[in-house]
Structures are given as structure tokens and as C-alpha cells.
Amino acid sequence: MLIDDLSAALPADRLVRDPDVLRGFAHDEAEWAPHALPAVVVRPHTAEEVQTVVRSCLRHGTPLVTxxxxxxxxxxxxxxxDCVVLxxxxxxxxxxxxxxxxxxVVEPGVVNDDLRAACAERGLWYPPDPASSPWSxxxxxxxxxxxxxxCVKYGVTRDYVLGMQVVTGTGELVRLGRRTAKGVAGYDLAGLMVGSEGTLGVITEVTLRLRPARAAERTVAGYFDTTVAAGEAAAAVAACGILPSALELVDRHCLAAVDAWKNMGLSTDANVVLLGRTDAPGAQGEHEASVLLECFEKAGATWAAQSSDQAEADALFAARRLAYPALERLGPVLTEDVCVPTQAVPEMLARIDRAALRHDVVIANIAxxxxxxxxxxxxxxxxxETARKNAQAAFEDIISGALDLGGTVTGEHGVGLLKQPGLTRELGPAVLELHRAVKRALDPQQIFNPGKVFHEGTPA
Known part of the structure; x- marks a missing residue:
């Protein structure tokens, strides 16, 4: 039996079999995505222990979800x-x-914000900063x-991954990528692993590119009556020739939910708040802040200003990060993650508004x-149950709208289970088969995260 195999090869505290505990590891935060109870949870302490788990799963033909x-x-x-959750x-x-x-060089269980803090102590900076950075x-x-x-200015995780250590679909522990600033020896297998959602191997170590610490940011805030007006301001910023260090949208639903939870006193009379930042130094930073302000005002902001209170500016960005967990306290939240060309943003926001009305669903917006x-x-x-079905219908309308505008079904959350139909529409049969060919080559026994993304069983 697999359990006997793992028990013999690993220290006893690595395995979890209590059903009550297993339930806590059965799913992520995706609302209404199917899941099952795993056969066992394994919490390895070393890359070699990860390799042991993968090899046991290969011997027994057992699915492995990382x-x-x-x-x-x-x-x-x-x-x-009947899977193993690693x-x-x-x-x-x-x-x-x-x-x-x-x-x-870090192990995969390092929390994003912990790495960023450790880098800051050395005068360095790791840019990728998802809203979940205190926990993910x-x-x-x-x-x-x-x-x-x-990421609007500094890119996403892929831009900072130099190399990694991985346990492969044949049970080998290998190194991919490099430590050097440049390198084109062979295919970019490390890059292939980024965004693969655990379907091609198990990452046991990552080598990440860092940047020098940056200058303090200037913040410009604007209030808008509609998301479309805020979208027009964002499109104007994209067209004006500057690159802000952040440009974020938060609507009234989100700010009210954060206030109800954290009592931060951030709710305003505005329906939508647009937050722009620049980290350019000196006179260039002042120029970029003034351009942001001008774009906001010309797009119809009911109020706009450069913040002179850093604590207030930081509180607005903190509210942006807290929006999802704050809304989650009100009921189930189905989270979308579409990405469209910047000039299509106003139209996409209008389509989201229409989807909310069409399906009688409350849709809060962060972006x-x-x-x-x-x-x-x-x-x-x-x-x-009726609201759930309406929300899922609106979810599909939003995906269709993004694809119609030349966008993608996921900008950063991944395909997982929720976006599989959308991925099929986005890629088409020929390209989907290329992805599946890579999956078959690197995971010949199909044990890694089966049923997710572009799994062999997904209809084309």
C-alpha cells in the first residue's frame, strides 16, 4: 500500500491521516470548485523527502496534488x-x-512578505506582490x-525566476535554469514550470532575481461615479507615455466591506476610487504624479489630488489588499481574473456592469x-442556490467578454478547475494539444495535479 510505503520511508510526523485535518487541506479558496478528501497529506522537510513522495506515487500510480x-x-x-496532497x-x-x-534562493514554503522583508534588510527588493502576499x-x-x-511597471513572477530545483515526472531531482543574469542554454524549462500549476513537477527550491530598493512612492487618488469613467482614466494613463508603479481600482462595495470589518473609516461618497503611484525619483516623480492627476481629472474625476499624507495613502492601498477577505465575510465570493488590452478596459468594465444587471448579481470590483x-x-x-447559479452565469459572460475583446481568461490566478472551459475557447484545439503534449512528455504517468488546467480528460 502507498501509505505503508510512505510510512516506512518518512518520519512519522510527515504524514497526516486524521479526516478532520485532511478536510482543511482538501481545497483552496475557489468558491464552488469540486474537491475530494485526500488519502493522505504529506508535509516533507527536504527536497529528498519530496522526491521520496513522488517516487512512491509513481510506483503506486497515485495522483499527487502540491x-x-x-x-x-x-x-x-x-x-x-485517493490522492496524496503534498x-x-x-x-x-x-x-x-x-x-x-x-x-x-528560497524553498517553496517561504511566505512572500517574509522574503520581501528579508530582502529589504539588505537594501534589496523582490517586486511580485499579490494581494495575498502576507500569506501566500x-x-x-x-x-x-x-x-x-x-506588476504594471515591474512585471510578474516569471520575470524574477532565474532557476529552480524540481522533482520530475520520472522521480528525478534536477536543477533548471541558472544563477547568471543571462543564459540561453537549451529550452527555458524553468520558465515552462512557472505558471504550470503543479501539473509538470514539484518545485523544491527557487532562485529569484532581486532589484535594488526603490525610491519612496507618490500617491494620486481620484474619485469617479462609475467604473467605466475610472477605466477611461486608466486608459488615458496607458496612452500618455508614463509607467506608474501602481494603478489600482477599488469600488464602493469593497471599501464599505473593509470598513465594516476593520473600521478603517475609508468609505467615501465616491462609487469608485482610482489609486495611482509613481516611484520615479525627484523631478521625474513630480512630473509623473502631475500627469496621473491630469489624466484623472480629464476623465471626469469628481475629486482628485496628490496625497500629502503617507499614512492615508498607505491605508487606501491596504484596503485594496483587504477587499477580497472583507467581502468573503458577507457570503460566498466567486472571483474573476480576466485581463484585457489596456485600451479595452472601459468597455470590459461596462460589460461587467451589464452582466451584473442581466443576472441580478452583486459584483464588486477591484483591479x-x-x-x-x-x-x-x-x-x-x-x-x-438561485444566486449561485446567477453568479456562475455572470462569471461565464465575463469570460466571454474578455475573450471577445482580445483578452485572456486569467491574468494571474491560474486556470485550475474554474477556467478550463474558458481556456479551451482561448487556445483552440491545436494549441491545446501542444500543451497536452508537453504534459505527457514531462508527466508520463499523469500523476501531477490530474484534472486541472489542460488535463488529458478535458474535452477539447
Missing amino acids: RGAGTGLSGGANAVE VTDRLRAIKEINEQERLA TIGGNVATNAGGVC HIGDGNLHPLLVTPPGD
Whole structure:
């Protein structure tokens, strides 16, 4: 039996079999995504122990689902029947921060904000900053190619992954990528692993590119009557020739939910708040802040100003990060993650509004609007089956709208289970088969995260 095999090869505290505990590892934060109770949870402490788990699963033909902190929003970490869930939370060492080479070597269970804090102590900066950065782990960020607030200027996780250590679909422990600033030896297999959602191997270590610490940011805030007006301001910023360090949208639903939870006193008379930041130094920073302000005003902001109170500015961005968990307290939240070209943002926001009216669903909006990555949050009353069906119908309308406008079904959350139909429409049969060919080559026994993304069983 697999359990006997694992028990013989690993220390006793690595295995979890209590059904009550297993239930806590059975799914991520995706609402209504199917999941099952795993046969066992394994929490390895070393790469070699991960290799032992993979080899045991290969011998027994057992599905293996890798899980980080479980903060995903697409069902990518959900357990399937009789699977092993491998949890990386004990692999949490920051092995190296190299100031001269500007790189860090970390295990996958390191929390994003912990790495960022450790880098800051050395005058360095790790840019990717998803809203879940206080809880999500580097392994999960790599698996979904996570983005965040600053990605409009500084890119997403893939832009910072130099190399990694991986247990492969044949049970080998190998190194992919490099430590050097440049390198084109062979295919970019490390890049292929980024965003693969645990379907091609198990990451046991990541080498990350770092940047020097940046200048303090200037914040510009604007209030708008509609999301479409805020979208027009964002499109104007994209067209004006500057690149803000952040450009975020938060609507009234989100601010009210944060206030009700944290009593931050941020609710305003505005329906939508647009938050722009620039980290350009000196006179260039002042110029960029003035351009942001002008774009906001010309797009019809009812009020706009450059913040002179850093604490107030930071509180607005904190509210942006807290929006999802605050709304989740009100009832089930189905989270979208579409991305469209920046000039299509106003039209996409209008389509989201129409979907809310068409299906009688409350849709709150947060967005990394500067790069077209929108996160409509479909909020439903607990236990309301009609509301659930309406929300799922609106979810599909939003996906269709994004594809019609030349966008993609996921900007940073991953495909997992929720976006499989949309992925099929986006890629088409020929390209989908290319993905499946890669999956077959790197996971010949099909044990890694089966049923997710572009699994062989997904209808084309």
C-alpha cells in the first residue's frame, strides 16, 4: 500500500491521516470548485523527502496534488479522490540572499512578505506582490505566475525566476535554469514550470532575481461615479507615455466591506476610487504624479489630488489588499481574473456592469487596472442556490467578454478547475494539444495535479 510505503520511508510526523485535518487541506479558496478528501497529506522537510513522495506515487500510480498556503482562487490545489496532497509549508528556508548578484534562493514554503522583508534588510527588493502576499508562498506564486499591485511597471513572477530545483515526472531531482543574469542554454524549462500549476513537477527550491530598493512612492487618488469613467482614466494613463508603479481600482462595495470589518473609516461618497503611484525619483516623480492627476481629472474625476499624507495613502492601498477577505465575510465570493488590452478596459468594465444587471448579481470590483487585469468579485448570499447559479452565469459572460475583446481568461490566478472551459475557447484545439503534449512528455504517468488546467480528460 502507498501509505505503508510512505510510512516506512518518512518520519512519522510527515504524514497526516486524521479526516478532520485532511478536510482543511482538501481545497483552496475557489468558491464552488469540486474537491475530494485526500488519502493522505504529506508535509516533507527536504527536497529528498519530496522526491521520496513522488517516487512512491509513481510506483503506486497515485495522483499527487502540491499545495502551498491554499490561497489560490481557481481550484488548482484542490484534492482529487485517493490522492496524496503534498504541502510545502515545512520547506520554508531562505537559503541565500546575495547582494552582489542580486538574487535569492528560497524553498517553496517561504511566505512572500517574509522574503520581501528579508530582502529589504539588505537594501534589496523582490517586486511580485499579490494581494495575498502576507500569506501566500513563493512556491504557489511561481506555480500560478502571480502578479500584484506593482506588476504594471515591474512585471510578474516569471520575470524574477532565474532557476529552480524540481522533482520530475520520472522521480528525478534536477536543477533548471541558472544563477547568471543571462543564459540561453537549451529550452527555458524553468520558465515552462512557472505558471504550470503543479501539473509538470514539484518545485523544491527557487532562485529569484532581486532589484535594488526603490525610491519612496507618490500617491494620486481620484474619485469617479462609475467604473467605466475610472477605466477611461486608466486608459488615458496607458496612452500618455508614463509607467506608474501602481494603478489600482477599488469600488464602493469593497471599501464599505473593509470598513465594516476593520473600521478603517475609508468609505467615501465616491462609487469608485482610482489609486495611482509613481516611484520615479525627484523631478521625474513630480512630473509623473502631475500627469496621473491630469489624466484623472480629464476623465471626469469628481475629486482628485496628490496625497500629502503617507499614512492615508498607505491605508487606501491596504484596503485594496483587504477587499477580497472583507467581502468573503458577507457570503460566498466567486472571483474573476480576466485581463484585457489596456485600451479595452472601459468597455470590459461596462460589460461587467451589464452582466451584473442581466443576472441580478452583486459584483464588486477591484483591479490591477493599469495592465488590464480585472478582478470582478461576484458576491452571493449564503445558501442561496438561485444566486449561485446567477453568479456562475455572470462569471461565464465575463469570460466571454474578455475573450471577445482580445483578452485572456486569467491574468494571474491560474486556470485550475474554474477556467478550463474558458481556456479551451482561448487556445483552440491545436494549441491545446501542444500543451497536452508537453504534459505527457514531462508527466508520463499523469500523476501531477490530474484534472486541472489542460488535463488529458478535458474535452477539447
